[in-house]
Amino acid sequence: MDFEIINGDIAALETECLVVAVAPEGQLSPAASAADSASNGYLQEILAGGDISGKTAQTLLLHKVPGLTARRVLLLGVGKEEERNNRNYRKAITAAMGVVKSTGISHVIFALDGVLTDDTDQYRQLRHLVEWSGQELYLYDETKSKKADPLKLEKFSILCAEEDTDLAEQALLDGTAIVNGTSIARDLGNLPPNICTPTYLAERALELEAEFEALTTTILDEDEMAELGMHCLLSVGKGSEQPSKLVVMQYNGGVEGEAPHVLVGKGITFDTGGISLKPGDSMDEMKYDMCGAASVFGAINAVCEMALPINVVGIVAAAENMPSGHASKPGDIVTTMSGQTVEILNTDAEGRLVLCDALTYAGRFNPASVVDIATLTGACIIALGHQASGLMSNDDQLAQQLLEAGVQAGDRAWQLPLWDEYQEQLDSNFADMQNIGGRPAGSITAACFLSRFTKEYRWAHLDIAGVAWNSGKNKGATGRCVPLLTQYLLNQSATEE
Structure with missing residues (x-):
């Protein structure tokens, strides 16, 4: 059209x-x-x-x-x-x-x-x-x-009035790019998990590379991730026949060598909960557990179409969480790429396990900012319902920039605290940390876990568990937070330009 x-x-x-x-x-x-x-x-x-x-x-x-x-x-x-x-x-x-x-x-x-x-x-x-x-x-x-x-x-x-044509044309071009990016995110989210696997996501990233000259894609397989020490990410996919992937998409629209803004997406293409098996009711909706990754794909596509004068990196940590004789068990201890050790008390708290290694990997780009997007916790739905994404950050300025972008885009977020007092809920007797902090403040302790891998740069976390898809009669992926992320990058490109 x-x-x-x-x-x-x-x-x-x-x-x-x-x-x-x-x-x-x-x-x-x-x-x-x-x-x-x-x-x-x-x-x-x-x-x-x-x-x-x-x-x-x-x-x-x-x-x-x-x-x-x-x-x-x-x-x-x-x-x-x-x-x-x-x-x-x-x-x-x-x-x-x-x-x-x-x-x-x-x-x-x-x-x-x-x-x-x-x-x-x-x-x-x-x-x-x-x-x-x-x-x-x-x-x-x-x-x-x-x-x-x-x-x-x-x-x-x-x-529109003739004198407003140039402004209107720009609004139309940007709006169309966001529509296309949102549609890509919705398509990926709606695909069934027997089609949309980690390998499929990797293939889609290579297709994007072929479409846009300014985009370079790198796919890390399990052997390459093991060499980097990403044993936490790899632990999630151990029970699956589908190999895990780390997808890295680099958009180079800005000055060469300029620090990029990095988006990191949780790409659990299906989440059974692993050995900590989820209830069967509505488990089909766990195909949407890769909607954070889908939003990264959508935002990268929008940025490419807009040809923003900015450098952006999209990282997708893709895995399938399945129970089997090879799967991780509650009580297992794994070593992250950062060298920190994690006691896995619940295999259904797997999103933070793939994200922590991806966030460590993001540090090699010397980023201007890092935003991770994940359907991370049911606790965020209890806190905020299905209206706003949960936002937590180690940088107040970055948090405010994302909140403002959400208002501008009509894709709002709400900030939750990230105080040191919550960190104590992750204490472990046997490792540097455990992967759950109990029921109280579940969304916050999940973000506290991630914050331990982001101390070297400005970072924010978006928990989109409540907004990534609709259930019931209108079941389907929503494409959030493509508008928020794209607006944030638009604002950053305007500032840098």
């Missing part, structure tokens, strides 16, 4: 559907007002009739509006001024796209004038329109015998 920015007289726009905004008490947005004037007050007449009140996300589809070339006009409710925020903006866009999809039109023009949100940044308003509309068009049919019908919507246009 093609996205485009257009200018022109709203009455003369040729399209199958023109979307304009209306508010309570008969208020019209500037574009809607222009359409109303061209139709000799037809839209106001409709509003006066009470068919639509202008509440947030209300819709009314009109046909053959007099004075307009557009075949249809979709009135989209934006609510009262005090109700306009990004949350309701997204609701309205979702409602509009629902009508567009169900109508089966091939071309739509959105003329919303930036009146749907209290965010005054026009670039972000337009970018979110592209992002959220594009995400509503996502469809997974990779493993279905009958493929979905081809998308009927072929062209998505946004009307």
Whole structure:
């Protein structure tokens, strides 16, 4: 589907559907007002009739509006001024796209004038329109015998003033890149675990390398990881027939030798819990335990498409956690790449075991910052539900930058403490640390574990267990935190440039 920015007289726009905004008490947005004037007050007449009140996300589809070339006009409710925020903006866009999809039109023009949100940044308003509309068009049919019908919507246009065209074009390009990155993350998350294995992730990384000239990919196999001393990561995949992989994607868009920003993703392609076996109920959803890795793939793809003037490294620690005669056992002690030893008390706390070695590996790049992303703890769902990612960091400035990026991207995080007092819960009688700290503050102690491998650089941890996928009727990967990560890197590239 093609996205485009257009200018022109709203009455003369040729399209199958023109979307304009209306508010309570008969208020019209500037574009809607222009359409109303061209139709000799037809839209106001409709509003006066009470068919639509202008509440947030209300819709009314009109046909053959007099004075307009557009075949249809979709009135989209934006609510009262005090109700306009990004949350309701997204609701309205979702409602509009629902009508567009169900109508089966091939071309739509959105003329919303930036009146749907209290965010005054026009670039972000337009970018979110592209992002959220594009995400509503996502469809997974990779493993279905009958493929979905081809998308009927072929062209998505946004009307803006001529003097705003350059800004709008940039918003469109960036928004499209984020949509594509999010879709990649969702595809990887939704694939079944018999297809999406550590080897499959490695192959996808090599495909990205072939697609983008600025990207270089390196795959470390189990022998190479053993030579580096990554026995903690390797311990997780011991019970599986699938070999573990460390995937390293280097994007070189900045000055040669400039310190890169590193993203590290947990890539457990299926998590049975190992010997500490999970309950059978909903275990199928443990294919989503690689969504941290998926978000790294998505963010790297977005950065490549945007051609950001920045250096970025994406590291994916990929393994499958299975029970077998070769699997790690509770009580085993393993040595990490850093030389520290870990007593494995619960094999289902495996994400931190693969991440700790990947984080040590990240140090060789002398990074400007390191952010790891992982579906790490169920405790984070208890703490924050399914709305925000949990954020913990050893650097307050980095934490604030990520929080701000989350707000800007509409992909929010919430910071939790990382105090030294929590570290004591990881004390072990037999090793330098144990891999669990008990039920209290489970998300925090997991981050405390990781912090022991990140003392040499600025680091933050995003626990996305509550936001990476939806369960129930709408089961599927969400693609978070691709928008947050991409916004963070956009902000860093602007600062460095």
